[in-house]
Amino acid sequence: MKAKIASNFIGIILVILIISGWIIEPVVVSASAGENDSQGGFRSIVLRVVGSIDNWLRGLIYYKEIQEENNTLVFQNRALRSLLIDYSALKAENDLLRKALNIHKSEGVNFILANVIGRSPLNFSQTFVIDVGEEDGVKLGQAVVWGGKTLVGEIIDVRKNASTVRAITDSEFKAAVFIGEHRIEGLLRGNGFLPPLLDLVPREEEVSLNEQVYTSGLDNKFIRGLYIGDVSEINKPEGKVFQQIKMTPALDWTTLYQVLVITN
Amino acid sequence: MKIAKQIFTIIIFVLFICLLALLQITIVNRYPIGGVKLNLVLIGLVANLFNPHFEMIILGAIAGGLIYDFSGLFNFISLFSFILMLVLLRLWSKKYLVKKNILIIFVFGLIGTVIFNFFYVLMGYFFFHENFFPYFLSSKQLIEMLLNGSGALILALVGEGFSQIVHLFKKK
Numbered sequence: 001m002k003a004k005i006a007s008n009f010i011g012i013i014l015v016i017l018i019i020s021g022w023i024i025e026p027v028v029v030s031a032s033a034g035e036n037d038s039q040g041g042f043r044s045i046v047l048r049v050v051g052s053i054d055n056w057l058r059g060l061i062y063y064k065e066i067q068e069e070n071n072t073l074v075f076q077n078r079a080l081r082s083l084l085i086d087y088s089a090l091k092a093e094n095d096l097l098r099k100a101l102n103i104h105k106s107e108g109v110n111f112i113l114a115n116v117i118g119r120s121p122l123n124f125s126q127t128f129v130i131d132v133g134e135e136d137g138v139k140l141g142q143a144v145v146w147g148g149k150t151l152v153g154e155i156i157d158v159r160k161n162a163s164t165v166r167a168i169t170d171s172e173f174k175a176a177v178f179i180g181e182h183r184i185e186g187l188l189r190g191n192g193f194l195p196p197l198l199d200l201v202p203r204e205e206e207v208s209l210n211e212q213v214y215t216s217g218l219d220n221k222f223i224r225g226l227y228i229g230d231v232s233e234i235n236k237p238e239g240k241v242f243q244q245i246k247m248t249p250a251l252d253w254t255t256l257y258q259v260l261v262i263t264n
Numbered sequence: 265m266k267i268a269k270q271i272f273t274i275i276i277f278v279l280f281i282c283l284l285a286l287l288q289i290t291i292v293n294r295y296p297i298g299g300v301k302l303n304l305v306l307i308g309l310v311a312n313l314f315n316p317h318f319e320m321i322i323l324g325a326i327a328g329g330l331i332y333d334f335s336g337l338f339n340f341i342s343l344f345s346f347i348l349m350l351v352l353l354r355l356w357s358k359k360y361l362v363k364k365n366i367l368i369i370f371v372f373g374l375i376g377t378v379i380f381n382f383f384y385v386l387m388g389y390f391f392f393h394e395n396f397f398p399y400f401l402s403s404k405q406l407i408e409m410l411l412n413g414s415g416a417l418i419l420a421l422v423g424e425g426f427s428q429i430v431h432l433f434k435k436k
C-alpha cells in the first residue's frame with residue numbers, strides 16, 4: 001500500500017515537473033524574446049546539466065587538443081595585438097607626415113622625419129639624439145618641430161647619421177618670440193627642469209595669462225610662427241625694467257619618439 | 265682559476281654598470297625627483313669604491329661614461345669626469361681615511377657628485393663652450409648630492425647584506 005502511494009507520489013511530482021517545464025518554457029521564451037534562448041523551465045535545467053557534464057567529459061577526453069588550440073589562439077591573439085601596435089604607430093606617423101605635407105604645400109617648408117634614439121642622461125643639458133645627420137641634409141641650427149609647427153628645439157651637433165637636438169627647456173636655449181595677438185616681442189630662455197622664461201618684455205606691455213608664445217623670426221634662427229607654449233605666470237617686480245614671465249611648453253619633449261627637422 | 269674568477273667578476277661588474285647606465289637613460293630620465301635626476305652610474309661606482317680591484321671600477325666608469333656620452337652630447341666629458349672623480353676619491357680615501365666604514369659611502373656620494381659635476385662643467389665650458397654653471401651653482405645640485413649619496417649608501421648596504429648572506433651559506 002505504502003509502496004503504491006510512494007510510486008503515485010513520485011509519478012505526480014514527475015508529471016508536475018514535466019507540465020511545469022512545458023508551461024514555464026513559453027513564459028521564459030516570451031520574457032527573453034530578445035535573446036536566443038529557446039530552452040526553458042525543467043527541460044532547460046536538465047539540458048544544461050547534461051551539457052555541462054558533456055563538456056566536462058569532452059574536456060577530459062580532448063584535453064590535449066583543447067590545450068593546443070588554446071595555445072594557438074593565445075599566440076594568434078598576441079600576434080594580432082602586435083600588429084595593432086604597429087598600426088597605431090603607423091597611424092601616428094601618417095598623421096604627423098600629413099600635417100607636415102600640408103605645411104610643406106602651403107608654406108614651402110621642407111621637413112625630414114627623424115626618430116629619437118637617445119636622451120641626455122644628466123641634469124646639465126636637456127638634449128636628445130635623433131637618427132638623421134649630415135647625409136640626410138641636417139645642418140647646425142636647424143629647427144626641430146613636432147606635429148607640424150610646434151617647436152621642440154634646435155640642432156646643436158651634426159654627425160654623419162645622427163644629430164643632437166637642444167630642447168627649448170635647456171638653459172642654453174634662446175629664441176626671439178612674439179607673445180599673443182599683439183605680437184609683444186620677447187626673448188625665450190630655457191630654464192632646465194623649471195618652466196622657460198620670457199625675458200626682455202618691458203613693464204608697460206600688457207601680457208595676459210594663457211597667451212600663445214611663438215617664434216618671431218627676428219633672430220634669423222627659426223622661421224616665424226612656430227608655436228612654443230602659453231604664458232603661465234606674470235610678475236612685475238618693483239624697480240625692474242622688465243617683467244618676469246614664465247611659460248608652459250606646448251609639449252613635453254621627453255615623451256617624443258619622432259620629430260621633424262625643418263631643413264630650409 | 266683565480267684569474268678566470270677575477271675576469272668573471274670584472275665582466276659581471278661592467279655589465280652591472282652598463283645596466284645602471286641603461287636604466288638611467290631609459291627610466292630614470294623620465295622621473296626626476298625634486299626636479300633632478302639621479303646619477304645611477306655614479307651611485308654604482310661610489311658604492312664599490314672600497315673594492316680592492318680598482319681597475320674593475322675604472323672599467324665600469326669607462327663603460328658607463330661611454331653609454332652616457334653616446335646618449336648625450338657625444339663629447340666624452342662624462343667618461344673623463346667619472347675617471348677623474350674615481351681617481352681623486354681613491355687617492356683621498358687612501359691618504360686621509362683611517363678606518364673604513366660603510367657610512368663613509370654616503371659622504372663619498374656627496375663629494376663624488378660635486379667632483380663629477382665640477383669636472384663636467386669645467387670641461388664643457390672650456391672645450392665645448394657649454395655653460396652649465398647655472399645648474400652647478402643652483403640648489404638643485406644639493407638635491408642631487410643628497411640623492412646620489414643616499415643611493416650609494418643604499419646600494420652599498422644591499423651589497424653588504426648580500427655578501428653577508430653568501431658568507432653565512434658558505435660557512436654552513
